[in-house]
Amino acid sequence: MEQKTKVLIIGAGPSGLATSTCLNLQGIDNIVLEREDCCASSWKKRAYDRLKLHLAKEFCQLPHLPFPSDGPTFVPKNDFIDYLDYYAFNFCISLLCYRIVQSATFDVSSNSWLVEAKNTLNGSTETYVSRFLVVATGENSVEFIPQICGLDSFAGVTLHSSNYKNGQNFSDKNVLVVGCGNSGMEIAYDLADWGAQTSIIIRNSVHILTKEMVQLGMNLLKMFPVWLVDYIVAKLSKMWYGDLNNYGIQTPSKGPFLMKSLTGRSPVIDVGTIHKIKNEEIKVFPGIKQIDGHNVEFVNGTRKKFEAIVFATGYRSTVRRWLKDEGRLFNEFGMPKKKKPDHWKGEDGIYCAGFSSSGLFGLSKDAMMIAEDIHTLLNFENGEETRNGVSTSKNYQENA
Numbered sequence: 001m002e003q004k005t006k007v008l009i010i011g012a013g014p015s016g017l018a019t020s021t022c023l024n025l026q027g028i029d030n031i032v033l034e035r036e037d038c039c040a041s042s043w044k045k046r047a048y049d050r051l052k053l054h055l056a057k058e059f060c061q062l063p064h065l066p067f068p069s070d071g072p073t074f075v076p077k078n079d080f081i082d083y084l085d086y087y088a089f090n091f092c093i094s095l096l097c098y099r100i101v102q103s104a105t106f107d108v109s110s111n112s113w114l115v116e117a118k119n120t121l122n123g124s125t126e127t128y129v130s131r132f133l134v135v136a137t138g139e140n141s142v143e144f145i146p147q148i149c150g151l152d153s154f155a156g157v158t159l160h161s162s163n164y165k166n167g168q169n170f171s172d173k174n175v176l177v178v179g180c181g182n183s184g185m186e187i188a189y190d191l192a193d194w195g196a197q198t199s200i201i202i203r204n205s206v207h208i209l210t211k212e213m214v215q216l217g218m219n220l221l222k223m224f225p226v227w228l229v230d231y232i233v234a235k236l237s238k239m240w241y242g243d244l245n246n247y248g249i250q251t252p253s254k255g256p257f258l259m260k261s262l263t264g265r266s267p268v269i270d271v272g273t274i275h276k277i278k279n280e281e282i283k284v285f286p287g288i289k290q291i292d293g294h295n296v297e298f299v300n301g302t303r304k305k306f307e308a309i310v311f312a313t314g315y316r317s318t319v320r321r322w323l324k325d326e327g328r329l330f331n332e333f334g335m336p337k338k339k340k341p342d343h344w345k346g347e348d349g350i351y352c353a354g355f356s357s358s359g360l361f362g363l364s365k366d367a368m369m370i371a372e373d374i375h376t377l378l379n380f381e382n383g384e385e386t387r388n389g390v391s392t393s394k395n396y397q398e399n400a
C-alpha cells in the first residue's frame with residue numbers, strides 16, 4: 001500500500017494537532033501518523049493524576065481555539081485532554097493511529113518524502129509519500145533513566161515519572177525521587193501528601209518560582225527585556241522563599257527566563273514542595289554514588305534505605321532513530337541544529353514542530369509558521385506551473 005498526501009505529520013501530540021489544524025484551515029491536504037491508539041497520548045497515558053498546566057491558559061491554547069473564558073486559569077490535566085480531543089474533532093484532523101514511523105527518506109528524483117510506518121494492528125509495513133514532512137514526535141518521546149552504579153541490584157520498586165499516577169501504593173514507604181525538574185518536585189510533593197517518607201535528589205542549582213511569578217514574568221516579557229524580567233522575578237522568589245541554600249537548593253547565576261530560552265531548562269514551578277522541604281516532610285540529598293540492595297549511597301557519603309525509587313530524570317527525543325536525513329535538521333540528541341527562531345525549517349520540505357523547548361506556547365508558533373510557509377511555497381509552485389501553462393483551479397480563480 002502506498003498513500004500520497006501533500007503533507008505528512010509524524011506525531012499526534014499538541015504539535016501535530018496544531019500543525020494539522022493550521023494546514024486544514026489553509027485547505028492543504030495532510031495526514032497525521034501516530035504510534036499510539038489515540039491523539040495526545042502523553043497527556044492521556046504518561047501524566048500523573050494531580051497535573052495541571054503550569055502556565056496560565058492564555059499561554060497554553062493551540063492556534064484557533066481559545067480556552068473557555070469562564071474556566072480555570074491553570075487548566076487541569078483532564079480538561080486539557082478534553083480540549084485536545086475536541087480540537088482534533090473540531091478541526092477534522094485526518095489521524096491514522098497505530099502507525100509507528102520507522103524511516104523517512106527524501107527522494108530527490110520525485111522531490112518527495114518516503115515514509116515507512118509499521119501498522120501495529122495488522123503488522124504490515126505501509127509506505128506514505130508526501131511533498132512535505134513535519135516532525136512532531138516531541139522532545140519527550142522516550143523516558144530517560146541514567147546509568148547508576150548498582151542500580152540493577154536495587155531490591156525495591158523502580159519506575160519512571162511517566163508511569164507514576166499517585167502515591168496511593170507508597171504510603172508509609174521510604175521513597176527516593178531522582179530529579180528535581182517539574183515532574184520530580186511535584187511527584188515528591190504528591191508522595192509526601194500520600195504519607196510516603198519522601199526524599200529527593202537535587203544535585204544542581206535550580207530556580208524555584210510560584211506559578212504567579214511565572215505568569216507575571218511571561219506578561220512582562222511582552223514589554224521588557226529578559227534581563228529585567230529575570231531580575232524582578234528572581235527578587236520576588238528570594239523575598240517569597242528566603243535563602244534556600246540552607247535546604248540544599250542553590251540558585252543558578254543565569255536568570256530563569258534567560259536560562260529557559262538558552263538551555264530549555266524550565267524553572268521549577270513550586271506546587272508546595274518547598275514548604276514540605278522546609279518542614280522536613282521531604283528530605284533533600286545530593287547525587288547518587290551507588291546502590292546496593294535497598295541501600296543508596298550519596299556522593300556526600302550518606303547512606304539510606306529505600307523501598308522505591310521514582311526516576312523523574314526527564315526524556316529524550318527519538319527522531320534520529322528513524323529520520324534518514326544525514327543529521328541535517330537534528331543534532332545527535334534529536335534536537336534542532338539551528339538556533340531559535342530558525343529551528344523549525346530544514347531543506348527539501350522538512351519541518352519540525354514542538355522542538356523549541358518553549359512548551360505549548362512555542363509549539364503553537366511553530367505550527368502557524370510551518371503552515372504559512374507551506375502555503376506560500378505551494379502558491380509559488382502553483383504560480384510557476386501556471387506560467388508554464390499548467391493551471392490549477394485555485395489559480396484560475398485567482399487569475400480571474
Ligand SMILES: Cc1cc2nc3c(=O)[nH]c(=O)nc-3n(C[C@H](O)[C@H](O)[C@H](O)COP(=O)(O)OP(=O)(O)OC[C@H]3O[C@@H](n4cnc5c(N)ncnc54)[C@H](O)[C@@H]3O)c2cc1C
Pocket residue numbers: 010011012013014015016033034035036039040041042043047051052053054055059060099100101102136137138139140141183318322353354355358359360361363
Ligand atoms: C508532565 C509534563 C507536563 C507538561 N506541562 C506543560 C505545561 O503546563 N505547559 C506547557 O507549555 N508545556 C508543558 N509541557 C511540555 C510540552 O508542552 C508537552 O510535552 C507537549 O505535550 C508537547 O507536545 P508535542 O506534540 O510536541 O509532543 P508529545 O505530546 O510528546 O507528542 C508527540 C507524539 O508523537 C508520537 N510519536 C513519537 N514517535 C513516533 C513515531 N516514531 N511514529 C509515530 N508517532 C510517534 C507520540 O506517541 C506522541 O503522541 C509538559 C510536559 C510534560 C512531560
Ligand SMILES: NC(=O)C1=CN([C@@H]2O[C@H](COP(=O)(O)OP(=O)(O)OC[C@H]3O[C@@H](n4cnc5c(N)ncnc54)[C@H](OP(=O)(O)O)[C@@H]3O)[C@@H](O)[C@H]2O)C=CC1
Pocket residue numbers: 051052053054055140146161178179180181182183184186201203204266287288312313314315
Ligand atoms: N505541570 C507542568 O506544567 C509540568 C511541566 N513539566 C515539563 O515537562 C518537561 C519535562 O520535565 P521533567 O520530567 O521534570 O524532566 P526534566 O528534564 O525537566 O528534569 C530532569 C531532572 O532529572 C535530573 N537528573 C537527570 N539525571 C540525573 C541523575 N543521574 N541524578 C540526579 N538527577 C538527575 C536533572 O537534574 P540535573 O539538572 O542535575 O541534570 C533534572 O532535575 C519540562 O519541560 C517540564 O517543565 C513537567 C511536569 C509538570
Ligand SMILES: O=C(O)C(=O)Cc1c[nH]c2ccccc12
Pocket residue numbers: 054055214257260266267357358359360361
Ligand atoms: O512546562 C514547561 O516546561 C514549558 O516548557 C512551558 C514554558 C514555556 N516557557 C516557560 C517559561 C518558564 C516556565 C515554563 C515555561
